[in-house]
Amino acid sequence: MADDTWAGLADKFADGAYATVKGRVRTYVMHNQLLEHLPPPPARVLDVGGGAGHQSFPLAQAGYEVTLLDPSAAMLDKASARLAHLPDDVRQRVTFVEAAGENADEATGGQHFDAVLCHGVLGYLDHPEPLLDQLIRRTAPGGIISIMAGNADAAAVRPALEGRWEDALAAFDARSEIGVLGLPTRADTVEELSAQLRDRGAEPLAWYGVWHFVDWLDLSGSALDPDDAKQLEAVAAVELEAGHRDPYRQLSRIFHLVARKGSA
Ligand SMILES: C[S@@+](CC[C@H](N)C(=O)[O-])C[C@H]1O[C@@H](n2cnc3c(N)ncnc32)[C@H](O)[C@@H]1O
Numbered sequence: 085m086a087d088d089t090w091a092g093l094a095d096k097f098a099d100g101a102y103a104t105v106k107g108r109v110r111t112y113v114m115h116n117q118l119l120e121h122l123p124p125p126p127a128r129v130l131d132v133g134g135g136a137g138h139q140s141f142p143l144a145q146a147g148y149e150v151t152l153l154d155p156s157a158a159m160l161d162k163a164s165a166r167l168a169h170l171p172d173d174v175r176q177r178v179t180f181v182e183a184a185g186e187n188a189d190e191a192t193g194g195q196h197f198d199a200v201l202c203h204g205v206l207g208y209l210d211h212p213e214p215l216l217d218q219l220i221r222r223t224a225p226g227g228i229i230s231i232m233a234g235n236a237d238a239a240a241v242r243p244a245l246e247g248r249w250e251d252a253l254a255a256f257d258a259r260s261e262i263g264v265l266g267l268p269t270r271a272d273t274v275e276e277l278s279a280q281l282r283d284r285g286a287e288p289l290a291w292y293g294v295w296h297f298v299d300w301l302d303l304s305g306s307a308l309d310p311d312d313a314k315q316l317e318a319v320a321a322v323e324l325e326a327g328h329r330d331p332y333r334q335l336s337r338i339f340h341l342v343a344r345k346g347s348a
Contacts, residue, residue, distance in 0.1 A: 091158035093265050115143075126147050129148045129199045136166055150179070153191060202219050203231070234269055281341075293339060
């Protein structure tokens with residue numbers, strides 16, 4: 085890939101963001117929410133825009149056969165370095181593919197997967213439709229599609245908690261911002277993304293919030309200590325519960341939507 089936008093962000097994202105309480109909570113809640121819907125292992129999982137494998141390596145550890153597809157050589161290097169620390173049997177269950185999600189048909193040799201994940205990717209694309217098409221095409225009939233995306237309905241949360249009140253007022257009707265990694269980021273709504281999935285033959289099953297209290301604390305300048313294991317466990321349990329319930333999930337800046345492709 086000639087233009088690797090993520091090369092300069094790989095360390096910040098993979099080692100920085102994921103090392104925080106927020107990062108760990110995200111991994112925990114996404115994993116638990118996914119397991120509510122995935123068939124038991126071994127099943128084939130395609131992680132589109134899988135980055136450094138934070139979301140799919142735990143699945144490989146649980147016995148799933150994972151293909152991690154990403155266009156960024158730098159992110160794939162990060163993923164390989166992280167995978168090298170895992171046991172042999174886990175390493176053997178992970179395959180890397182360097183390609184954009186829009187080219188997943190060709191890059192995977194037309195394989196179908198029992199589950200296709202796309203977490204934190206759609207927001208970086210101005211026109212996500214070709215990628216959405218690919219997510220559905222690569223999913224086996226009756227398989228699961230898991231998408232994590234920015235929540236346009238909660239766009240005022242970040243500027244308000246950062247004390248940027250004019251930006252917060254403008255954000256109520258905004259669809260994009262400069263995200264925490266410094267890149268322009270577009271947000272979706274659960275309703276619109278659900279409709280886009282239905283149009284492509286997949287029925288939404290459930291949606292969840294991802295971050296609530298940890299995100300709000302972090303944005304307002306009181307980040308929690310990632311080395312306090314007892315607190316981390318307690319926080320993760322609270323966030324998982326909040327992500328399943330209204331009104332909390334509606335105010336999460338990130339949502340997790342799970343759908344099933346029709347069997348016909
Ligand atoms: C915020 S990271 C998310 C990584 C991973 N999904 C996670 O949740 O930890 C965004 C990833 O999307 C990848 N990406 C960017 N454009 C893409 C595209 N068109 N198709 C697939 N992946 C893409 C980037 O290389 C990067 O690894």
